Amino acid sequence: MNASGLIQLFVFPGLLFAIPAGWFYIWGEHKAVARMQQRIGPPMLQPFYDFVKLLGKRTPSRRGIEADLLRLWPALSVLSLAGALALLPVFPSGHGFSGDGILLVALLELPSICFILAGFTSGSIYGEIGAIREAVLSVANNLVFLLAIVTIAVTEKTFRLGDLAGPSWNPGHWLGVFGILLCIPAKLRLNPFSTSSAEQEIYSGPLTEYAGAALGMWELAHGLEWVALTGLVATLVLPVGGPWWIHAILFVAVSFGEVLLLSAVSAATARFTLQRSIQFYWRWAAVLAVLAMSSAIYMRFRS
């Protein structure tokens, strides 16, 4: 990995940027929802305070492989998301490689798999039910997510992220972006797709047995998930070219705009049951995604 690759992994849009950005986005979501509910909401540094507080908590000790696995899943999530962030073509400068879009999809999916495994490892009935819900929902929304990514790839005739970045005149590109946006609430476990962590039904789902530093790592992973997913959409819609600092500012601005949009949807909806969530993705969103891909293939053969 060359110097610019290391900068992407560790500085921007990597960990040095993404960790505080994740806290900022989580605060943005909490604050926006609070304002919509006529509440004051938390101070800006609250997610940071929460993280530090969790790191300092003494937790009941577990023994054996189960304890190691419970620590491994959030750490793996953080690492995979750091990798995903490093792949984001915020500055399209030819650093990517052919097929890095497929690697990005895999890295974005890994936290969800870790979340499911954490639920089953925890030994809690609520964790297991939450894990099952997450697994089923993941299968449902990933169909749409993959179709949306493939639609954009077909439109641009490549899976190289650097070439996918930026807006396009092809309607398939925008339908693909819309498809990704539809999947983000489920991937971030936001309303109306928050069924895997529905506290009134199963407490915190897979995270019920988590506390202290391990829970703090999950919070960190959640923040990075926000940055990676909103950042993916931002890179697909922002124009390519121009000074790097304008790119960086626009990247944050568009991502934060998505945070506000998702927060508004979350505040304005009730939670779907698992069955209705699946119906939404397989009945409506999948039809949209198939249409998008069909139109992209049609446009490709036409041109």
Place this chain on the structure above:
Amino acid sequence: MSFRIPIGPYHPALEEPYKLELVCDGETVRDAVMHVGFNFRGIEYLAERRNYLQGITLVERVCGICSNVHSLSFCQSVEQLNGATPPERALYIRVILAELERLHSHFLWSGVAAKLIGFKTVFMTCFTLREKVMDALSAISGNRVNYGMNRIGGVNRDIADPQAVLNILGEMEHGITSAIIPIFLEDRTVASRCKGVGILTNAQAKAMGAVGPLARASGVPQDIRKAAPYAAYERFEFNVPVETDGDVRARLVVHALEMIESCRILRQALSTLPEGPFHTTPPTAARFKVPAGTAISRVEAPRGEVVYQITSNGTETPERVRVRTPTFMNMATVRFTVLGQELGDSPLIQASCDPCYSCTDR
């Protein structure tokens, strides 16, 4: 995969300590067992060892939400025994308190129902409106809960400025018609969570003796305010909302429409509040004896019919005080309404009968 899932006695979905044990096949509920009795305080036993005036204060603690209806039922029973007739103004004030309490309870229930379907914005809206009811109750009685308003032969405090309460009522009506009713009746995500969920058929409601909004949402047009009017209810015009679907959405609709009817009753009562005294001669606590006999009083609480039976042996202490709360009748329906439903819907279904297990445990 089969699970046995305990919900309670301490659980985010529950307002009070009770336990619902669900046997699930995957996400489908196959059986449900209800455990109550976590909040037993022996109030009936205590009431039989206190004088009647102490009894009023005691029964008001049966419930934190519908405290007024308990003291009202108790006082009405004693008034039947000793022949005390409250003045007209007192009867109006009793209606005003009862309807404000109904609004308070319905706002709370609506908020809890919204929270259980993950709609926290509506929860906040309901609780903001509930604060206005609390303000009105506080302005009238001096307390936000446990109002201490009822006495044998009238009420303890007058409503000096009905217009101030009418102003608060206007704000509440606006909130109900502009926010609560459109969301509960028209929002698609709410409808998707509530329509066809937790159905209690008309036959089941009658067989289990369901009362209150739960029964009315299953097509049982039963309301004590109409069937056996007490206080000053027969002087006011109002409708009893009845739905026939029997599902959670029907219960939401009945609650929402009842809020409108409560506002209608309140507007009439506050506008036509008669002049005159608001209680008869105050009894003395030390030697307050009630003639021997048994009296039964029925009141339409926010959750349904509350029944008080008081037996006097002619002394200053009741021989028997029996309280039947609406949840005692309604809780049996939960087992039937959750069967075959999704696990995710079960907290909402059990809450949709508007349970108050603290009342039931007494």
